[in-house]
Amino acid sequence: MSQLTLLIIFDGVLLVTLLALAFAAVLSPEPRRAVMLFIAFGLWLSLVWARLRAPDVALAEAAIGAGLGGALMLAAARRAARTSTRSDGGGDEA
C-alpha cells in the first residue's frame, strides 16, 4: 500500500464522514438531535481543515463554529423542545 493510496483513502474517509454528518444533521426532524449532529459536523469540519494545513481556521471553527454556535443552537433547541411538549402534552415539566 503506497504512501499516496493511503493518503487518498484517508481523504476519502474524511470527506465521506463529513458529508454523512451533514446529511444526518439536515435530515433529522427532531431539533435536539439535529443540533448534536451539527456540532459533530462542525468538529469534523475543523478536523478536515486541519488536514488541509489550515490550523488557525480549524481552531476557530472548533471554538466558535461548533462550540459557541452549537451552544446557542442547543439552547434554542431545548426551548423549541420545551414549547412543543407544552403545546401538545400540556408539558410534564414544572
Next chain:
Amino acid sequence: MLTAQFLYGAAGLMLFVLGLWSFLVHEPLLRKIIALNITGAGVFHVFIAIAYRGDTAPPDPVPHALVLTGIVVAVSATALALMLGARLQDAEEEDQSR
C-alpha cells in the same frame, strides 16, 4: 495537489447545495438556521480547499483569513437569528395564552 483541491472543493460545493436544499424545503426555524450554517461551511470549505497547495508548499493565508472572518460573521448572524426566533416564540405564546 490539484486532485486534492478539486476533491475537497467538490465536497464544499455539495455541502452548499445540500444546505440550500434544506433551507428551501424545511420550514422550522432551527432547521433553516442549521441549513444556512451548512451552506456557509460549504463555501468556507471551498475557500480552504483553494488555499491548500499540497504538503510541500505552505498554504495561501488570504483565504484562511477570509474564512476566519466569515466564521465570526456567521456565528453572530446565527445568534441574532436564534434570539429573534426566541422572541417570536414568546410573542406567539403570549398571543395563544391571551
Next chain:
Amino acid sequence: MSWDYASLLPGVIVLSSLLPGVFIFLVREESHTLRTVLNLTGAVAKLILVGLLIYGVWLGQVFETRIAIAPGLTLVLNADALSVLFVTLSTVLWLITTVYAIGYLEHSTNRSRFFGFFSLCVSATVGIALSGNLLTFVIFYEILTLATYPLVAHRGTPEATRGAKIYLAYTLTGGLLLLVGAVWLRTLTGPVDFVEGGILDDLPASLHGQLVVIFGLLLAGLGVKAALVPLHGWLPQSMVAPAPVSSLLHAVAVVKAGAFGIVRVVYDVYGVTLAGELGLLAVLSVLASFTIVYGSILAMTQDGLKKRLAYSTVSQVSYIALGTSLLGPVATVGGLVHLVHQGIMKITLFFCAGNYAETLGVANVSQMDGVGRRMPLTTLAFTIGALGMIGIPPIAGFVSKWYLGLGGVEAGQHWVLVILATSTLLNAGYFLPILYRAWFRPLPASWPKEHHFQTRFETMGALLWPPVITAVFCLLAGLLAAAPFSPLEWARLIAQREYGL
C-alpha cells in the same frame, strides 16, 4: 448664460406669482390683510412686467431665459408674439379674479391653501404661455394639473373630491400621453424648440408615419385640457369648484392651455404646410366642429347654470381648434383672437353665475326668474357676455366668428359656415331663454338663500365690479377691434409672423 434684462424678464414674470404663492402657503390663516397684500402685489407686479414685455415684443426685441436642467434638456422661456397674447390675457384676468376671489371667499376656510395654489396655477399658466420648447411646455402643463387639483377639491365635500378625482384621472392620463409623444418626437428630431413655421419640414418621408402617430398622442394629451369631445368629461364635473376657480381656471387658464398647446404644435412644431400634407388638419377640423355642435347641444339640456356654461366652454374652445385647422392666415387670426375674446366673455358669465349663487343662492336656470330686477348690473354684464357668445355684432364674439367664417371661405372649406351658423343658433338656443327669464319674468316670492350686503349696490363691491369690468372689456374688444394694441391687431401680427408674410 449672461443674465441681462432680455434673458431675465420671462423668468421673473413666472416667478412674480410663484414667490408670493409660496409665501402665502406659510401665512397664518387669520392674517387676511397680509394675504391680500401678497396677492395683489403679485398680480400688479406681473401686470407691469407683462406691459414691459408687450412693448419689447412689439419692437421686435427677443426675450429668452434658458436654464439647462440636464445636458440635452433645457428649460426655455421665450416671449414671442403668440405667447404674449396668452400671457396678457391670463395676467389681466388673474388680477380681476383675485379681487373677485377675495370677496367671494370672505368667510370660507383654508384660504391660505387656496390662494397659494391659486398663484401656483397662474404661474403654471404663464409658464405654459412663455415656454419656448416642448419640454418646458410639458413640465408646466403637468404643474398646472397638480396646482388645479387642490382647487377643484377645495370645498372638501364628497362631490368635490369625486369631481377632483375625475379631473385628475383625465388630465394625468392626458399629460402622460403628451409626455410620451414629446419624448418620441425628441428622439426623432433632437430638442423641439418652437420656431415660427415649424421645424419638421426637413425630416425624411420615411418618418411621416411616426409623425402622424406622434401628432395623435400630442393631440390626445392636449385635447384633454382643450376639452375636445371624447376627452371633455372632466369639465362639467369640475364645476363643483368655487366660482373664482371655475371662472379663471376652467374658463380661461386650463382650457386655454390645451387650445394654446394645439396652436403651438400645429404652427410652431409641425408647421401648417406639413400638417396639411399629412392630413392632420382635416382630422383636427372634424374633431373641432363635432365638439362645437355636441357641446352646444348638451348645453341646452343642462339646468345647472354652471354646468350649462361649462358645456358652452367645451364648444367655444373648439372654435380655436377649428381656426387652427383651417389653412390660411385669416382663419388663424379668427382662431387666435377667439382665444382672447372667449376668455373675457366666459369669465364675465362665470363671475355673474358666482354672484347669483353667492347673493341669491340661485344655481339653476329655472330659479333665475326676475333676476334682472333684483340684480340689474350683474345681469346686464351677463347679457353682454351671452350676446357676445352668440356673436351679436358690437361685442367681441362677433369679430372672431366673422374672421373664422372668412378664413373658412378663403381656405375653400365652405362647410365651416354651416358649422358657425348652427353653433350660433344653438348658442342662442341656450342663452336667450336665460336672458328672457332674467329680464321679463316676474320676481319670485323669495330667493333660495338671500344674503343682504350692507352696500348701496345689489351685492358686495368685490363681487359686483369684476364682471362689470370684464363686460366693458368685451365691448371694447368688439368696438375698438382695429385699435393698435387690440387683440385682433395682435392676432394679425402673429398670423403674419407664422405665415412669414
Next chain:
Amino acid sequence: MTDPLVLCIALPLLGAMLVTALPRWAVTLGIVAALSTASAAVALTATVWQHGTLHLMLGGWDAELAIALRADGIATALVLMANLVGLGISVYATGYFHDRIRVRSFWPLWLLLWAALNGLFLAGDLFNLYVMLELLGIAAAALGALTGNRDAVAANLRYLLVGLLGSISYLLGVALLYTAYGTLDLGLLAQGVAASPELYGVNAAAMTLMVAGLALKAALFPLHFWLPPAHANAPAPVSAALSALVVKAAFYLILRLWLDLFWPITDMAVAMLPAMLGAVAVIWGSWRALRAERLKLLAAYSTVAQIGYLFLFLPLLAATPPGPARDDLLAALLLMALTHGFAKAGFFLAAGLVQTNAGHDRIDDLGGTAQRLPATTFAIALSGSALIGLPPSGSFIGKWLLMQGAIATGQWWWVIVVTAGTLLASAYIFRVLSRAFGLEPTPLKFVTDARAEVPALTLALVSVALLGLASGPLWTLLGLGDAGGGA
C-alpha cells in the same frame, strides 16, 4: 487628499462606539456623529468634484493584497444622497423615540448601519463588500425589529434569513472568481475577466450567483416577498432608511458588478431577464401599493416598484454604444435612484408623523390627521409627486431620458411599462392625498412639529426642486460629457 474617503467610514463607526458606551448621551452624541459624517461626505463630494475618481489602498500594500477604497462619480453621488438622507433621518429620530430602551438601541445600530452604507458604496474589494453586506443586513434586521411586536419580529427574522442566503450565494460567486483569477480587487478582476474570454462559463456562473444573491437583498420582483412586511412594521426613521438606502445599496452593487466587472459578458440578451423582472416589479408593486390599506405598506410596495424602474435601464445601457447618449442614460439611472432616495425617505418620515399623530396608518380613515398637519401632507404631496415622476421632480427627467433611450434603441415596450407604472403610481399617491380635502376645521399654522416635519419637508423638496431643476452638476460629478454638452 484621500482622507474624506476613510473619514466617511471611520466617523460613523467611532460615533456608534461612543453612543454604545455612553447610552445616557446617546441622542447628543448621535447627532454630533451624524453631522460630522454628513460633512465628511460633503468634503468627499467636493474632492471628487475637483480631482475625479479617488483611489486608496488601505495599509499601503500593493493592489492584490490590500483592500481598496474607491470613490468614482456614481459612488460619490450615492454617498452624498445617503448621508444627507441619513442626517434628515437622524434629526427626525431625536424627536421620534421617547422610550429609554429604544433610544439606547436605535442610535448605535443606526450609526453602524450608516457606516456599513458608506463602507459599501466606497468599497473596491469583493470580500470587503461581503462583510459590509452582512453588517448592513444584521443592523437593518435588528433595527427593523426594534418595536418588538410580533409581526415586526417575524418580518425581520425572514428578512435576516433571506439576507444571509443572499450573502452566502454572493460569497460563493466570490470564491469562484478568486479560484479563477487569484485576486479580490474589483479593478484587477475586471481586467482579468476582460482578458480571459475562455473562462466565459466561470464568469457567467459567478455573475449569476452574485447578482442573484444581491437581487435577493435588493428585492427584485420574485424575491421581494420579504420587503413589504419588514419595511411597513419598522419604526418610521428605520423604514425610511431601509427603503431609501439599504435596498438601493444592494442595487448599486448589482450595477457596479454589471457595468465594471462583468461588462464583457452582459450583452442585451443577458440584460433582458432583470429588465423583465423589473418591469413586472413596476406593475405588480404599483398594483399592490394601490390596494394596500396601510400607508407604510403602500410606501413599501412603492419601493418594490421603484427598484423595478432602475432595472429597466440595464438593457438600454447594454444596447447603447459609449457616447453622450449612454452618459445620459447612466446619469438618468443615478437621478432616478437619488430622487427615489430623497422622496421615499421624506414620504416615510411624513407617514411616521401621521401614524404617531393618528395612532394608526389605515389610509381610509386618515382624513382628519391629514388636514390637521398641513406641512406633513405637503411633504407627502411633494415626495409623492417625485415618486410618480411628475415635473419638476428629478424622476421626471429620469423617466424622460429612460423613455428617450428606450425609443432610440428600439426597445419601445419599456415606454409602455413606464407609462403604466406612472399611472398606477399617480393613482395610489392621489388616493392618499385626496384624504387631505375634508370638512375638518382649518389648521391655524403650517408647521406643527418642526423637529419632525422640517426633515421630511426638506428631503421631499430636494427630490422635487433641487434634483428636478438643477441636475446638471450630476453629469459633471459623474465625469460624463460637460453639463451642456449633449444639447
Next chain:
Amino acid sequence: MSMSQSESRAAERNRDLSLLVAVSLAVLGAALTWLYFIALSAGAAPRLADLAYERLPGTGVSNPVTAVLLNYRAYDTLMELAVLLAALLGIWSLGPAAPGFQRSGAVLAGMVSWVVPLLIVTGGYLLWVGGYAPGGAFQAGALLGAAGVIVRLAGDPRAGLPGEGAQRWLLVLGVLVFTLVGLGLMAFGAGFLTYPPKFAKWLILLIEMAATVAIGVALAAAYVGGRPPGPEAQPTAEDEDALTAAETPTPDPTPALRPQP
C-alpha cells in the same frame, strides 16, 4: 373532500416540490463543480500566497494568517468586529435576558472553578502565540466566550460579566481601539491602518488584546441572550440548597439543569 385527503394531497405536493428542488439543485451543484474544475485549472495557482509570504517581514508578525488578518486586510477585521457588535446590540434590543439556570451542585461548581481559569490562561496564551504560530484574537476570544458560557450554565445569570455599563465599554473596546489606532496613524500621515514597520508588532498586539476581550464578552453576552439583568437579579443564598444533586456536566446540560420555574 375530507381534511385528511387535502392534507395528504398537500403533503404529496410538498414532496414533489422538494424533489424538484433537489433535482434542480443537484444539477446546479454538478454545473458548479464542473466550472470549479475549469477555474482550478485556469492556472492562477499561486494566487496571493507568494506575495503574502514575500511581504511578511514588513508586517511585524510571522504567522501569515495573523499578518493577513491584522495587517494586509485589517479593515476587514475591523468591520467584522463591528458585525459582531451589531448582532449583539440587536439581541439586546429584543428584550431582557431569559432567567438563568439554577446554581450548580458541588461537583459542577468544582469543575467550573477549575476549567474557567484554565480557559482564560489558554486564551491568553493563544493570543500571545498568534504572533508566530496558529492562534490569535479570534481563537482567544472564543475561549473567553466559552468560559462565559460555562459560567452561565453553572448558574451565574450574568455569565461572569460585569454590569451593563462596564459590559458596554468592554464590548466597544475592540472596534474603538482599532479605529483610534487607524485614525491616529492617519493623523501622523502614515495613512489609515498603515502600521510603520517598527511599531507594527506592538500595535497589532494592542489591537489583538482589545479584540480578544471584545469578542469574548460579545460571545458570552450573546449566549446570555438579552440585556444583562440589573443588580437585583443576583441569585439569593437560599437557592443553594434547593438544588438536586447534579451529575457531572457533559457538553449537553442534562435535564437536571432545567431553568428556574
